[in-house]
Amino acid sequence: MGTEYSGTGDPARSLALLWRTAERSARKGKTDLSVDSIVRAAIEVADRDGLGALSMRRVAEELGVGTMSLYTHVPGKGELFDVMQDTVNAETARPDLGDQPWRARLDQVARENHKLYLRHPWLLQVAANRPVLGPNLIAKYDYELRAVDGIGLSAVEMDSVITLVNGFVHGAARTSLDAAQAEQRTGMTDEKWWQAHQPFLARMSDAESYPLAAAVGTAAGEAHNAAVNPDHAFEFGLERILDGIEALISRRTG
Structure with missing residues (x-):
């Protein structure tokens, strides 16, 4: 991917759309067409066919209207891409954290x-260094910060912890997606792949030259x-x- x-669009126009400060009036005869309906259609296209299939023309076809x-x-x-990202960020469940x-x-x-990435795999293609400053992303970030509020971390450390966790999740979700796509495109599950290759790997592994790789690789594969x-x-x-975050907190509060 x-x-x-x-x-990549005009910043002022993106922010106006994200915060709905200047939504345009619908054309006569197209009163069911709105920013929200267009965004929903675009998300459906990206979910089903990937970002490579996303275009204004493709979204128009999805809606049955002219481009x-x-x-x-x-x-x-x-x-549109900016608003799509912000929109799906509203989907994460945010129960009351209470005294957890x-x-x-x-x-x-x-x-x-993790669930969000698996629902919308195209998010894994989006670079995270320039986040969309929309209301849903900001609300999500604020909620996530509350998970580490009042536990002895500085403001920068709180931000870094959330960045660390979300960065790990991004990589883990990519691994899950790769596994799912490998099965879809090859018609072979990981288990069947392992069963087919394991006998050859066992014969070809040089336990004398690579004792750790042979022992650990075999144990992990069998597990x-x-x-x-x-x-x-x-x-x-x-x-x-x-565990690592707990160690950091212990140093700060110990």
Whole structure:
């Protein structure tokens, strides 16, 4: 998947759309067409066919309207892309954190982001260094910060912890997506792939030259029935990330 970047449209127009400060009037006879309906259609196209299929013409076809009618509401693809990202960020569940321990709070944040990526795999193509400054992303960020509020971290450390967790989730979701796509495109599950290759790997592995690779690789492969188990990698990695944050908190409060 290629990388896409936010902010390729006009900044003023994107922000106006994100915050709905200047939504244009619908054309006569197209009263059911709006920014929201266009964005929903664009998300459906990206979910189903990927970002490579996204264009103003493709979205218009999805809605059954002429391409030019979209421009009454959305200036162009760049601005539409920004609003798409912000819109899906509203989907994460945000239950009252109450008196939950911070680990449980961060665990919930991580799992919601993981689900979001799996629902909308095209998000994995979006570079994270220039976030869309829309209301839904800001609300999501504010909620996630509350998971680590009041536990002894500085403001910069709070931001860094959320960045660390979400960065890990991004990589874990990519691994899950790669595994799912490999099965779809080859017609072979990871388990069947491992069963087909394991006998040859066992014969070809040079235990004398590479004793650790042979021993550990065999043990992991037999445990997962695959070269990699995305679910195990996510669970193991998330726990280790939280352990590291716990160590940081202990240093700050100890």
